[in-house]
Amino acid sequence: MTDTAELPVVVIGAGPAGLAAAAHLGDRGLRLLVLEAGPVAGAAVREWAHVRLFSTWAELVDTAAEKLLAPTGWTRPDPTAYPTGGDWVREYLRPLADALGDRVRYGATVTGVSRAGRDRVVDADREAQPLVVQFTVEGGREERVLARAVIDASGTWATPGPAGASGLPALGERAAADRIAYRVPDLEDPAVRARYAGRRVAVVGSGASAFTALAQLAALAEDTDGESTHTLWILRRGLSGTTFGGGEADQLPARGALGLAAKAAVEDGHATAVTGFRTEAVERTPDGERLVLVAEDGRRLDPVDEVIVLTGFRPDLSFLSELRLALDERLQAPVALAPLIDPNVHSCGTVYAHGHRELSHPEPGVYLVGMKSYGRAPTFLALTGYEQVRSVVAAIAGDTESADRVELTLPETGVCGGAGLFDQPAADAGQGGGCCGAPATLQIGGVPSSGGC
Template sequence: MSGTLPVVVVGAGPVGLAAAAELRERGLEPLVLERGLSAGEAVAEWQHVRLFSPWPELLAPAALRLLEPTGWQRPDGTYPTGREWAERYLRPLAAALGGRVRFGTEVTGVARRGRDRLVDAGRETEPLTVHVRRSDGREQRITARALVDASGTWGSPNPLGGDGLPALGERAAAGRIAYRVPDLTDTALRDRYAGRHVVVAGSGHSALTALVAFAGLAGEHPATRVSWALRRGTVGDAFGGGAADQLPARGALGMRAREAVAGGAIRVVTGFRTAAVESGSDGTLTLVSEAGHRIEAVDEVVALTGFRPDLSWLSELRLDLDATLQAPVALAPLIDPNVHSCGTVYPHGVRELAQPEPGVYLAGMKSYGRAPTFLALTGYEQVRSIAAALAGDREAAERVELVLPETGVCGGAGVFDEPAEEGGCCGAPTGAEPISLSARS
């Protein structure tokens, strides 16, 4: 019976849709469940942000084989925005998959049929039950032979608090704190920030993108003040490789942020780990660090400190996750920024991603847990391998079919507080760029 059941894929983003294309090509029936009302809905939320990865590194091989016979035209140009990625690739791909993608369907839990996580009997033979809630409030259970969780981490941004928990007063001030790069081409958002004191927290590419945007806003509205709060002790390599960067768009972003700081448009506050957010009687906020330092008279905060996986709806499954990263144990040593200030993540698949719960896999950004750096191409190789394994082709599942350029995995605990060593790869030329929305300090 299990052979007739679908493989449920959670999330109609880049990796989830690639998984469906791979499964379909293998003769398996995918069923993609997406909480949003369109493909790539999370991507559309950062539609104004331009990726550093060029188009060829954003298109999954199996997806191309599905799309090209339909008359779909491969996008031209180099680095798309989130909007272009969703409109020109993800939505056509979902349309090509047809009824295999269900929108407005939120997964609320997954379990082994008739068994909670304590029960051993039947775990190898009983199918999975996927509990969902439709946009109209109806609840349903779907029986599945396997589960690929490609739901990502976009829905779970890290808090402003420097210890991984919300700072004191952070929840109370939630209306004044944004956790994504604001779209300052939106008139309402420009009006919200113009002429105000804005604090940007974080040191990844998302933070640099926000700093450049706010520096431009300050140029038009001189009363706008921008403070950059960094957890690390120095700015160090936060600006990247500049003109030496093999990706011109990334290098240009770092140089523009550096110029904005050097020109006085941005005030830099280093070694600042937020412990409290105080709301003043005049309506402004004060950020207080663990060391007692204060950033006062703050109107708005943009916290760009990364993302984390939501594991709550997987609570009845037996998962083997790294205690630090919340990533699959076999994958964690390859991506842990506490161990590797710089490193190369080789293509990996079912061997590293398989869980103790039979037929359950984490893929895409979800598989990286709290690690900050992820390549779309890596996710496409993950789901190629998973689909091969589910189809019984173990040789193909364990065969590497992707050669990735080297890329630094940077920003561990040591890098937060100390400058990078001279000659480290973080500031040197690198290959393909991780998607910037996942960057954290």
């Protein structure tokens, strides 16, 4: 028998939530090991280093992490400033990973988690067995480590949603991969800028990432005199008072301003909204140089040069298949958390504080945290992940009182949803319990933030 209390807690992912979990584990004197698939900490964040968050530094630094960093001479950034993803890595995530030292192992891709000697079916003596984490390292060599608990903070960045409205790639989408991007483009990169300047671009999606792309492409259109840069904004829904977010009613001002910038892109003629369009197929023009989007209802759009698909993300659950997880059938989020974040049902207000109890599963000692805990739901904030891992680590340490004392007030979006509103082509603010009108401010002169977390 292995004494599981002497085993490390394995954290999957060295991003914001994973590193915060490691800091809390270290603060409680627990053994820990962070397994990061990338070559450096914050590998996913580095891929959107050019995007500015709509959260300030005050909301992006975890308390236990700050405590760990203090003796290293680290200086906390201006709490009122809005960092880019690159700033977040350089000024916080990389120093935090350095402070954790060799407890973070890079180039370690987790391929499976299970109970030692027990597959998913076996009940006998199951909970007495440690968890086993299998991973590959450089050269494809496989290794295993036994764990007291596993905190999966691997995020969802590696699995973006497709253009196809069915949740599957649209017909022809994979074949057109050379003209389709699934991330907000870095228009400061000359090669990327040349790809979109003077082009007709389709942006598929309706969230913060789509707003960011619309605003940045509008700025590109204004900067390229004589070039006809134009964006088609593809929406599965109709336009309504909530389409562009909460505007001035958003308690995160930069998030509200981001929606208003997207609204200005449409009103200024740099973008054209195509509503109620559910993409079924992506076809090439006869010369093979352009793409045509085809809807489920047979509508065909005029050809575009490039497509940017920003339809959200989904969790990779493949390496957790031998574990007994309780996940919502729609969102793939923990069943106790899903009702709080489900865009089909929740309306005004914020997600109330939640911790280890909402994040627990039938498999003891296993927790999905951070972006991955939200499954396919949008609007995750770093503050949420930090409170999640604080509660989860307290529970692992046996401090139930602290684990149950979850305290977190998230800033409201200023947008009301309501049952049945999500993804309805004809949705408007007067249906399904929606209560928020159109933002009073229709245009803005500048955007303090061009991205979200």
